[in-house]
Amino acid sequence: MPNDTFWTTDPSELLRVRPGFDLADQPTDGTPGFDGGKTEGQDALAAGRDKLAELQEKLYACGREGDTRSVLLVLQAMDTAGKGGIVSHVIGAMNPGGVHYAGFGKPTPEELAHDFLWRIWREVPSAGQVGVFDRSHYEDVLIGRVRQLAPPDELERRYGAITGFEHELAESGTTIVKVMLHLSRSEQRKRLAARLDDRTKLWKFNPADVDERLRWDDYQEAYQIALERTTTAEAPWFVVPADHKWYARVAVQQLLINTLERLDLEWPMPDYDVEEQKRRLAAS
Amino acid sequence: MPNDTFWTTDPSELLRVRPGFDLADQPTDGTPGFDGGKTEGQDALAAGRDKLAELQEKLYACGREGDTRSVLLVLQAMDTAGKGGIVSHVIGAMNPGGVHYAGFGKPTPEELAHDFLWRIWREVPSAGQVGVFDRSHYEDVLIGRVRQLAPPDELERRYGAITGFEHELAESGTTIVKVMLHLSRSEQRKRLAARLDDRTKLWKFNPADVDERLRWDDYQEAYQIALERTTTAEAPWFVVPADHKWYARVAVQQLLINTLERLDLEWPMPDYDVEEQKRRLAAS
Numbered sequence A, B: 001m002p003n004d005t006f007w008t009t010d011p012s013e014l015l016r017v018r019p020g021f022d023l024a025d026q027p028t029d030g031t032p033g034f035d036g037g038k039t040e041g042q043d044a045l046a047a048g049r050d051k052l053a054e055l056q057e058k059l060y061a062c063g064r065e066g067d068t069r070s071v072l073l074v075l076q077a078m079d080t081a082g083k084g085g086i087v088s089h090v091i092g093a094m095n096p097g098g099v100h101y102a103g104f105g106k107p108t109p110e111e112l113a114h115d116f117l118w119r120i121w122r123e124v125p126s127a128g129q130v131g132v133f134d135r136s137h138y139e140d141v142l143i144g145r146v147r148q149l150a151p152p153d154e155l156e157r158r159y160g161a162i163t164g165f166e167h168e169l170a171e172s173g174t175t176i177v178k179v180m181l182h183l184s185r186s187e188q189r190k191r192l193a194a195r196l197d198d199r200t201k202l203w204k205f206n207p208a209d210v211d212e213r214l215r216w217d218d219y220q221e222a223y224q225i226a227l228e229r230t231t232t233a234e235a236p237w238f239v240v241p242a243d244h245k246w247y248a249r250v251a252v253q254q255l256l257i258n259t260l261e262r263l264d265l266e267w268p269m270p271d272y273d274v275e276e277q278k279r280r281l282a283a284s
Helices: A038-064 A083-089 A137-141 A152-171 A185-196 A207-213 A216-230 A245-262 A274-282 B038-064 B083-089 B137-141 B152-171 B185-196 B207-213 B216-230 B245-262 B274-282
Strands: A070-077 A099-103 A130-134 A174-182 A237-241 B070-077 B099-103 B130-134 B174-182 B237-241
Touching: A038 A070, A038 A245, A070 A083, A070 A137, A070 A245, A083 A130, A083 A174, A083 A245, A137 A152, A137 A216, A152 A174, A152 A216, A174 A216, A174 A245, A185 A207, A185 B274, A207 B274, A216 A237, A237 A245, A274 B185, A274 B207, B038 B070, B038 B245, B070 B083, B070 B137, B070 B245, B083 B130, B083 B174, B083 B245, B137 B152, B137 B216, B152 B174, B152 B216, B174 B216, B174 B245, B185 B207, B216 B237, B237 B245
Parallel strands: A070 A130, A070 A174, A099 A130, A174 A237, B070 B130, B070 B174, B099 B130, B174 B237
Antiparallel strands: none
């Protein structure tokens, strides 16, 4: 359900990956379901911050009182698609005390000496937390596939391992939201060029980014396969057009708000006698 | 140095624990060094968010390029003094991707089976991060002392163990800022009462909070001892009056801004040829 007047159609419905999905058909520069432009998008993002923060506090409160539920946002994208901005502008609205952020980079030797899900398991959210994966186990079927970092049968095995892992998480109370920020190749060139033109952004650029960019089509194919094979009712994928940063942010914020609202959270009831505690406090 | 016109005197100087310090002499309801009231305090907090976020991004960027420095904020306080608000309103301004938050509750059996610093070491910030300890190793000489959770000689040993630990951290590049939010006993009663009057806050109240409150003087004594024995040039304590939430927030924000500014961070220089990468990018 749309949560404010800016949304004409629920992005959870519009952006969800469905049977027959073809990534090549998905626009990167649209703003589906949102009634407005950049200014309205920024207003909606600002308005959504408090709502998201309150829902997250409720989830945290429930977790403190024995509710085992949690939420996990998985973010995947090509370089410059805006993961960092989502973390800063959307996730940043929530209390850091209730958010578990995990960024997954190039695996360490210790990580490589384990199953690919080993490092992932260590970072799953605990009860009451909102977890955020900035890159994730999907790297192992994205760059893993494009760069042939594992034998073909191991790569093939991983799709099932991923849905099994996500099923286990869902069973233990974690609601999983998987987002691919979908950027156009030309917009990526602009954004990389902008980094090279700004001395405060040079550190964000890595020559390897261009190497990966040269394999654009291979990555799109790897995403297509990963999305169609791992989107499930309990861990759906959403493809969010990302050429407009403001849209991607407000859309991911709304996906999170919807997810938390559907948990139908209530402020926990006290397990103590409130009036008795008032008396004790007054006497203290 | 004051960083904007609201500060008449640098809070890093005003609030620092010095030789001869007596906690009983420290006001809880003052707003030292700040020229203004709640409205100006909120304005200053809002203005400081972007500054803090930029400094943190610079620290993160440096960490990515091999700089080993990091920052650690240690927060200690009696219940309701406002740690949660600091985390949400001050720390929340920074990118969650560069912040490492760790809350320390009652130790688990596994934690108790190790030295008291074991669980602390596991959560220290890595290069480029801002770490936040919401409670910390100081609990082991605060509630540990008041409740006699360890033998007297072990409690005595811990002060030296703490300064040794913090020295090691400082040597490895971590700048440590330790903050005690200093609340009055009467203000605590008001805040606990407010929790009992608000159905969305009942989960934050625990009858044990009143038990601890009844040992107020013992806690103040334990803080006095901890502060005077563990404040060092490399890991100073700051006592922040906390009866006014707005003041505590803007003061801690300013302490962090000062700390980061003193690191004299520069945006990293690229280790690649910018013009060459522009050409590669244009051709891609």
